[in-house]
Amino acid sequence: MKNNTSFKEIKPSEVDLNLINLLPKVTTLITAKKGDLINTMTIGWAEIGFLWYRPVVTTYVRESRYTLEFTEANDYFSLCFFDCKYKDDLIYLGRHSGRDENKIEKVGFKTEFYNGVPYFLEASTVLICKKIYRDLINEENFIDKDVYKRVYADNLDFHYRYVAEIVAVLQKEKTL
Numbered sequence: 380m381k382n383n384t385s386f387k388e389i390k391p392s393e394v395d396l397n398l399i400n401l402l403p404k405v406t407t408l409i410t411a412k413k414g415d416l417i418n419t420m421t422i423g424w425a426e427i428g429f430l431w432y433r434p435v436v437t438t439y440v441r442e443s444r445y446t447l448e449f450t451e452a453n454d455y456f457s458l459c460f461f462d463c464k465y466k467d468d469l470i471y472l473g474r475h476s477g478r479d480e481n482k483i484e485k486v487g488f489k490t491e492f493y494n495g496v497p498y499f500l501e502a503s504t505v506l507i508c509k510k511i512y513r514d515l516i517n518e519e520n521f522i523d524k525d526v527y528k529r530v531y532a533d534n535l536d537f538h539y540r541y542v543a544e545i546v547a548v549l550q551k552e553k554t555l
């Protein structure tokens with residue numbers, strides 16, 4: 380059995396996620412494993428598309444995040460998308476660090492695994508992602524320097540950008 384029975388597996392080509400709409404509503408977590416540990420954090424920036432002959436997601440993790448240790452330690456991570464009713468939990472997970480506390484336990488999310496990749500049972504849709512490429516955002520490559528100034532100039536806390544293949548998609552079965 381690959382995944383929990385409350386989810387059905389669909390093809391990446393069947394994913395129906397409008398990230399322009401979903402991400403600003405605080406609906407998304409990135410989660411990865413490092414040895415026996417799991418960490419998660421809220422993300423507000425990502426893209427879904429088709430690149431290098433594969434369905435991909437691109438996501439951004441700043442150098443300062445504890446989660447970075449996890450996304451670096453593992454070839455796989457998950458992106459979990461949640462209903463708006465979980466917004467307060469996702470704000471909590473995006474304002475507290477796994478360095479300081481077991482924040483997953485704190486919000487009470489239940490962890491499940493897809494071929495060893497952690498995700499949360501409370502999610503509506505889960506993307507299981509395999510890293511293809513990563514780089515570090517840098518000032519020189521900005522064409523629009525206003526964006527650089529707004530996002531990085533004050534903190535110099537650059538994002539690692541991960542382009543990852545969507546290798547599996549789990550979608551919550553609707554219960555009427």
Ligand SMILES: Cc1cc2nc3c(=O)[nH]c(=O)nc-3n(C[C@H](O)[C@H](O)[C@H](O)COP(=O)(O)O)c2cc1C
Pocket residue numbers: 405418419420421422423424425439440441443444445446447469470472473474475476477478538
């Ligand atoms: C709405 C929202 C969106 C966020 N988006 C991102 C993001 O895309 N990339 C990032 O590195 N941090 C993002 N953060 C910040 C991290 O989620 C936050 O710093 C978190 O506490 C890091 O946890 P960690 O130290 O356990 O990794 C976001 C936070 C919130 C509340």
